Amino acid sequence: MSTERISRFNKAHFLEDYGMLLVLGVLFLVCAIVSPYFLKPENLLNITRQISVSGIISIGMTFVIITGGIDLSVGSVLAFSTLMIAGFKGMGAFPAFVIAMALSMAFGLVTGILVTKGKLQAFIATLGMMTAVVGIGLTYSHGHPIIGTPEGLSFLGQGKVLGIPVQTILFTLTAIIAGIVLNRTRLGRYIYAVGGNEEGSRLSGIRVDRVKTAAYVISSALSGFAGIIMANHLNVGEANLGSGMELDAIASVAVGGTSLSGGRGGVVGTVIGVIIIGILNNFLNLINVPGYTQKIVKGAIIIIAVLAQSLQANRKK
């Protein structure tokens, strides 16, 4: 092909890649102008802490959504993990941590098997898991919250290093590692391939079932990890603690530009999505918007963000 037909910079591409960053920038500016308190370092650090738990879940959700699935059980697994940390605090920090993580991952494994071997649709399989896991948690705790977490873990939820909340650091680390896994490892590449074309992946020698199962296990593991942080932050475990969190996570992923039909997206987008939703929450509180109205605004912004992306994608034709 002759080189003159090829031009490097392209506006459409630029908008597609950085459009949400632009939205974030504008939102940031508006917040800074409207509320003087917004830009205070305490507030900004506080936002980063507030978004950490839901951010970690959203990153796990990103893996599943790229494979073309969805995971509605993240909130339940998170809550179950808070129960385990609180319930096994007597055994000490490390065993309690391991138990909470292991059981969370076991739930992911079950979901993965239901989706791949049982051929259930992800929506239904994880809807079932979502309900069942809450039920298991309620049974375990007799419906009561369990107060207290193991000695030596509370820094995960409450600690600070050089003034930066440990939660923020954990979220950042999770995002970096997840980014490396998705972009630089075989599993990551296979996750995109499977989400893009299952049959094509299989014929390229990819074990599709294993890749999908791995995504659910990762999602559950991160939910469990987020649960450990949350339990230590609140100093309590409770079976219903995570209700509704799956929806926030899905919204963050979608706002971040990861397509729900699979094969596209990534961690950077999700982190941007999480920050957008986090700033919005913070800002609406700062300017004293009542709770009910907040929901309306949040819903509208999510729809507008995703709508803008789809219009953008269609306009290129």
Next chain:
Amino acid sequence: MTDQTILQMKNIVKTFPGVKALDNVTFSCRPGEVHALLGENGAGKSTLMKILSAAYRPDSGEIIFKNELFKHSNPIAAQKAGIGIIYQEFNLVPHMSVVENIFLGREPLIGCKLIDYRTMRDEAQKLLSGLGLTIDVNQKVKNLSVAQQQMVEIAKALSMNAELIVMDEPTATLTDREIEFLFGTIRTLRSQGKTIIYISHRLEEIFEVCDRVTILKDGKTVGTENVPDLDKDRMIKMMVGRTLGEYYPDRSTARKGDKVLEVRNITRKGVLNDISFSAYAGEILGISGLVGAGRTELARAIFGADSIDGGAVLIDENEVKINEPLKAIRLNIGFATEDRKGQGLILGLSVRKNISLAILPQLIKYGLIQPKKEKEVADRYMKILKIAAPGIDYPVKGLSGGNQQKVVLAKWLAKDCRIIILDEPTRGIDVGAKAEIYNLMRKLADQGKVIIMISSELPEVIGVSDRVLVMHSGKITGAFNADEVTEEKIMKCATGEVA
């Protein structure tokens, strides 16, 4: 024929991110003619036709259809205005039946609400039998072979009763028998005064059915000529800017190597019937047959993509169990599928990531993909196969059909398998690139590899293969050496006349 025109496309410009696909293209058709559109892979043929059908919007330029400025913003409006199109990449809904696909969005109604299924079925049956295809029209499209899907696409376009019909590489996966039916249909349409725009890389077809030809190169019009005024060499010269030398590579004189692959009595109910053959190191084994003969199914069975009901596969005289593609790949077998969109490619991923997909395990160090090594591989095959794309990080869905096909080949060439099964390897590939791919296949064979080539193009099978197997309804009905094979012999076996 008078000089009046039914269609004029003037100064069409279309850019995609990173590419100027059409650069001031002008193109016109007369009523009642079959007008060929020729050009190398990526020349802009499909893009021009998608602009005509309003699937794409041009950056600038105008279209005049039946003396009126044609300004439609979507394909349905263009369809209503009398333009039907058979896209190069299929647009059928896999989970719907053949009938439903043919009439999608235009279902005949009883009264004002209910769909008239009876009329729809009768109509569909009639259209398909006119094309020489007998299938159950209630069957789901996903269960059809690529060639059958192509026929359904053609039937769909015909059912629209359009005045101008665009056919973008309709014959790329068809065998001569279906092509004859299609040409019959085209001639009938022409005699009814309909206009047809015909795209193909098989030049013989242009001489057979087309009246005039317009040639595109690098997004620009080279010229329009009357077909009888041209010969093949001039046509090629206009397309690629030079003449081509010898088309098919010389067969190697070396003696046949050891037996590498042996297939023993493979059976898959209703599809494959007791198939046995062997393939030797250093040979290109062609497999010919009509659409539906079971060639692709045979390849899939060997590769472990479909399960088999009986029989065995042996490599180097040892029986191997291949129950999934990964096993086949580990045994050094590669399989480039004919259905590039559905099975060959991950459309949303870049050229680089598609090429490296089957060799990722080799590119890993400390658990991470080595980007430099990956880039090297992709660059190498971009160059060898002359894949026209703005870069290795361009998504394959933005490549022209022929260039996508090259990516499929690149993926399996990169894998460096010992046994390579190529299903319609040159589907949609232009004449220049075809010759290079034949050369490459020969080079691999000379290195001692086994190449199994399934092809519907008889001249290709005969020109390239050292040995030809012919299949008919799930059985092997003929085997010929290169020096004895002829088109007639193949056709006799392919139609089941000789068993």
